[in-house]
Amino acid sequence: MSAPALSVRAAVPERDVEIELTVPAGRVLALLGPNGAGKSTVLGLAAGTVRPADGEVHVAGRRVAGEGAWVPPHGRRISLLAQEPLLLPHLDVLANVAFGPRARGVARRAADEVARTRLAEVGAEALAERRVHRLSGGQAQRVALARALAPDPHLLLLDEPLSALDVDAAAQLRQVLRAALRGSGRAAVVVTHDLLDVLALADDVVVLEAGRVVEQGTTAEVLGRPRSGFGARLAGVNLLLGERVAADAVRAGDEVVHGLASAQPAARTGRAAAAFSPRAVAVHRTAPGGSPRNVLPVRVTGLEQQGALVRVRGETASGTRLAADVTPASLSVLRVGVGDDVVLVVKAAEVEIYDA
Numbered sequence: 001m002s003a004p005a006l007s008v009r010a011a012v013p014e015r016d017v018e019i020e021l022t023v024p025a026g027r028v029l030a031l032l033g034p035n036g037a038g039k040s041t042v043l044g045l046a047a048g049t050v051r052p053a054d055g056e057v058h059v060a061g062r063r064v065a066g067e068g069a070w071v072p073p074h075g076r077r078i079s080l081l082a083q084e085p086l087l088l089p090h091l092d093v094l095a096n097v098a099f100g101p102r103a104r105g106v107a108r109r110a111a112d113e114v115a116r117t118r119l120a121e122v123g124a125e126a127l128a129e130r131r132v133h134r135l136s137g138g139q140a141q142r143v144a145l146a147r148a149l150a151p152d153p154h155l156l157l158l159d160e161p162l163s164a165l166d167v168d169a170a171a172q173l174r175q176v177l178r179a180a181l182r183g184s185g186r187a188a189v190v191v192t193h194d195l196l197d198v199l200a201l202a203d204d205v206v207v208l209e210a211g212r213v214v215e216q217g218t219t220a221e222v223l224g225r226p227r228s229g230f231g232a233r234l235a236g237v238n239l240l241l242g243e244r245v246a247a248d249a250v251r252a253g254d255e256v257v258h259g260l261a262s263a264q265p266a267a268r269t270g271r272a273a274a275a276f277s278p279r280a281v282a283v284h285r286t287a288p289g290g291s292p293r294n295v296l297p298v299r300v301t302g303l304e305q306q307g308a309l310v311r312v313r314g315e316t317a318s319g320t321r322l323a324a325d326v327t328p329a330s331l332s333v334l335r336v337g338v339g340d341d342v343v344l345v346v347k348a349a350e351v352e353i354y355d356a
């Protein structure tokens, strides 16, 4: 098996970042997390713009940072595609894309050949002779992608590559990126806030919070069974994390939530998650009597339209954020507003319980 494209086990104490993660050869990792979680720091550790105080960084099996080792950015064979295309304004498109191979000593004709192949790959071969200032935002970002791919890097770093584009241009470039990455043998780390990028591009997901990895797995695992608040919001589910008190029940803060154990638990106790869809939740003013349902008191923190439904956002006394998607009609009967105390009600049959 070939060495991982990237492995990081590093501490950057001045940023309170302590990270361990691996990008296997040929795979695409989505790096997710709230602002200030440490995503840029991880990219910097890989690219060589951030030095770890402790630990090691390996790129394609080579130690590029660690005690007694330091390979500067240009020696790492890592390409970056950032929000802005960062093209050289005085060169035409072909020369921009040929620049990386040329800098690695490839002869001009061969470098131009590589550049044309990469431009064709991103659907921009017709732009080869164009001056950079005459490109649209989407075209420039395609060219920047071709430029990033041209030196045949060990690893591609994508730092919110679509966020400066309008919706249509972003959708097009997402497909171009998908074609360039999925199943190509290329390895990449993509920092994004967009679920569509994760779905289109990522084999694996790492979620960072406050400088630590809080969740990692394949994209299907993380979206199917999130184990962090951020992962749950991305997956669009409600998540309560706590201690298992029975095969089918989790204590989270003051609440015990009953559900269906989706798999044989590893143990009768231990950390567990209770997850359920906002669509499975009803909103009441007071707890309804009768059938055995989970009743979760929250204070309403926001209301927003969600397609034909209204999303009611709330927070439990212990600070867990939950959401319910209800019809406008049911909400108008309740007359619920921000700041009100309500109860969210969900049937046990709608709640999935799993180890966390």
Ligand SMILES: Nc1ncnc2c1ncn2[C@@H]1O[C@H](COP(=O)(O)OP(=O)(O)OP(=O)(O)O)[C@@H](O)[C@H]1O
Pocket: 014, 015, 016, 017, 033, 034, 035, 036, 037, 038, 039, 040, 041, 042
């Ligand atoms: N140049 C710097 N010097 C010192 N601390 C920094 C520097 N850059 C970032 N930090 C701190 O390091 C921590 C991690 O920041 P980082 O920029 O890696 O997060 P991020 O996940 O990329 O955030 P964002 O989504 O806002 O870009 C934060 O606490 C931040 O304030």
